[in-house]
Amino acid sequence: xxxxxxxxxxxxxxxxxIKDFFEPDVFNILKFDQEQDFAQLEFEWKINRNKKTGELxxxxxxxxxxxxxxxxxxxxxxxxxxxxxxxxRENDLEIPMSNHRGGKSxxxxxxxxxxxxxxxxxxxVEDQLIGVLQILKGKTEAYCQEDLEVLKRIxxxxxxxxxxxxxxxxxxxxxxxxxTLQRIEQVILENLSLPTTLDIxxxxxxxxxxxxxxxxxxxxxx
Numbered sequence: 001x002x003x004x005x006x007x008x009x010x011x012x013x014x015x016x017x018i019k020d021f022f023e024p025d026v027f028n029i030l031k032f033d034q035e036q037d038f039a040q041l042e043f044e045w046k047i048n049r050n051k052k053t054g055e056l057x058x059x060x061x062x063x064x065x066x067x068x069x070x071x072x073x074x075x076x077x078x079x080x081x082x083x084x085x086x087x088x089r090e091n092d093l094e095i096p097m098s099n100h101r102g103g104k105s106x107x108x109x110x111x112x113x114x115x116x117x118x119x120x121x122x123x124x125v126e127d128q129l130i131g132v133l134q135i136l137k138g139k140t141e142a143y144c145q146e147d148l149e150v151l152k153r154i155x156x157x158x159x160x161x162x163x164x165x166x167x168x169x170x171x172x173x174x175x176x177x178x179x180t181l182q183r184i185e186q187v188i189l190e191n192l193s194l195p196t197t198l199d200i201x202x203x204x205x206x207x208x209x210x211x212x213x214x215x216x217x218x219x220x221x222x
Contacts, residue, residue, distance in 0.1 A: 007165045011043040014158055018135065019045070021150060022119070022143070026056050026136040031166070032073070032129045038062075039069065039132050056116055059084055061134045065093040068120075073129055078121040078155075080148045083140040085114040117142035121151045123159040130163055180204060194218075 005013075011029060018027050029043040039062055061069065065088070072079050081087045088094075116138050123131040133155050137143065184204055190197075202214045 005165070007169060010161060010165050014161075015043070015045045017154065018133075021154070022135055022147065023137075024135045025116075025138045026060075026134075028061060028132075028134040028136075029162075030061050030132045030134065031162075032123075032131050034128075037073075039073065042131070056114075056136050056138060059114055059116055059118060059136055061120065061132055067091070067093060072120045072122055072132060076122050076124055076127075076129065078119070078148045078152045080120075080143060080145065081118040082143070084116050084118050086140075088114070115140050119143055119148055119151055121148070121155040123155055123162060125159050125163045130159060130166065133158065 014029065015027055018024065024045075025047045027045045028041060030039040031042045032039045041060065041062055044060075057063070061072075068079070068081075116136055117140055118137075119133075119135040121133045122129055123133060133151065135143075135151065184201055198216065202216075205211060205214045
């Protein structure tokens with residue numbers, strides 16, 4: 001992972017190695033937003049789309065109780081939960097409902113579908129959190145502490161590759177925005193008639209900045 005490859009290809013490459021090592025039912029890569037202090041799902045792999053993997057949806061990292069999220073995000077240490085359902089009950093935690101509406105549901109209203117194992121490892125580069133790796137297996141006690149250590153070593157390598165890919169993608173977006181500004185500046189310098197200039201500016205803003213509409217106001221001197 002010393003070279004920069006397309007982000008989607010990198011995700012697939014990481015998933016392929018994770019599948020070989022851990023045989024998960026679900027594997028998630030989450031990207032951490034420093035400004036919003038929130039980890040967002042970037043990539044998800046499932047062994048298939050059967051009912052069991054669908055039931056594991058509430059165990060996804062960005063939907064589980066914030067106490068677990070903070071433990072991983074702030075400590076920077078890997079975390080293994082051999083029985084997710086038992087862990088939630090013992091710690092009196094709640095989970096988001098699986099209907100995607102963001103509501104809460106007490107544990108006594110949820111079946112034993114969450115009897116699963118979970119591995120969580122933060123992705124750190126120079127002590128900065130950039131994401132989280134999550135592995136889910138639809139049975140309890142599926143992994144051990146040694147598996148967690150192996151995943152941590154993989155995460156150390158993965159984090160560097162992902163950081164490079166994220167920075168490269170951000171630089172591409174910056175170049176695109178600068179190019180758009182240069183085109184707009186060129187239109188203004190060409191000294192076209194006002195209606196023509198405005199039409200071209202609107203086209204540039206809609207196409208290059210991917211906005212739905214542009215509104216402008218013309219001020220006439222007294």
